[in-house]
Amino acid sequence: METFAVLFRLTSRNIGRNGANMPLSTFAEAHAQSGDKPMSQHASPGSTRRELLRAALSGSALGLALFAPAIAFATAAPAVTIENFSPAGKSLGTQRVPKIVHAEDEWRRMLAPEAFEVTRHADTETPFTGTYWNQHGDGLYRCICCATALFDSRTKFDSGTGWPSFYQPISHDNVVEISDSTFGMVRTAVSCKRCDGHLGHVFDDGPKPTGLRYCMNSAALKFNPRASV
Numbered sequence: 001m002e003t004f005a006v007l008f009r010l011t012s013r014n015i016g017r018n019g020a021n022m023p024l025s026t027f028a029e030a031h032a033q034s035g036d037k038p039m040s041q042h043a044s045p046g047s048t049r050r051e052l053l054r055a056a057l058s059g060s061a062l063g064l065a066l067f068a069p070a071i072a073f074a075t076a077a078p079a080v081t082i083e084n085f086s087p088a089g090k091s092l093g094t095q096r097v098p099k100i101v102h103a104e105d106e107w108r109r110m111l112a113p114e115a116f117e118v119t120r121h122a123d124t125e126t127p128f129t130g131t132y133w134n135q136h137g138d139g140l141y142r143c144i145c146c147a148t149a150l151f152d153s154r155t156k157f158d159s160g161t162g163w164p165s166f167y168q169p170i171s172h173d174n175v176v177e178i179s180d181s182t183f184g185m186v187r188t189a190v191s192c193k194r195c196d197g198h199l200g201h202v203f204d205d206g207p208k209p210t211g212l213r214y215c216m217n218s219a220a221l222k223f224n225p226r227a228s229v
């Protein structure tokens with residue numbers, strides 16, 4: 001931990017010098033504008049669905065009945081491969097699972113307001129206000145939306161930014177990183193692979209061994225203390 005303490009200080013200085021984080025004034029804009037941004041939507045297999053619909057609509061009542069199950073299948077959530085982890089943080093291997101997809105109103109009902117805005121509208125919580133920026137417990141951080149394991153506390157470090165920070169995800173199978181040029185900055189956004197929930201951003205000013213800083217929102221995470229097995 002002493003090594004980390006040094007790294008934390010170095011990292012904090014780097015962060016300040018680089019200005020990698022969004023300034024507070026920009027946060028106010030982000031909050032103000034977040035309502036205008038469209039919700040992250042899953043691509044549906046539109047062409048397949050259209051073909052099936054055309055075929056069904058051009059047929060008889062019997063044809064419609066026959067196609068109904070196929071239409072339902074075609075609109076089912078696509079599958080993704082994620083890595084499962086035990087409550088002790090041990091890998092249980094990869095698994096092909098359906099994506100978690102809900103309509104915006106459903107997500108709004110399921111999530112606390114801040115979790116909804118962060119995960120579904122890519123909002124950013126105000127630094128030093130979240131549940132986990134100063135959390136030092138041993139355990140796993142899972143997606144608030146779908147419980148997919150995202151980060152292990154053993155990779156968490158004090159970045160000095162006011163957001164929970166990790167030098168790597170628990171598995172690269174469980175997150176998606178895409179370029180994000182909103183708010184006049186070019187950043188890399190990180191989201192949950194299974195439900196597309198926005199988690200935060202990753203920067204290249206983190207500590208060893210990766211040199212990366214996964215700057216997450218507490219509101220997107222759920223901490224579970226490590227179990228013994």
Ligand SMILES: [Zn+2]
Binds near residue numbers: 192195
């Ligand atoms: Zn998720």
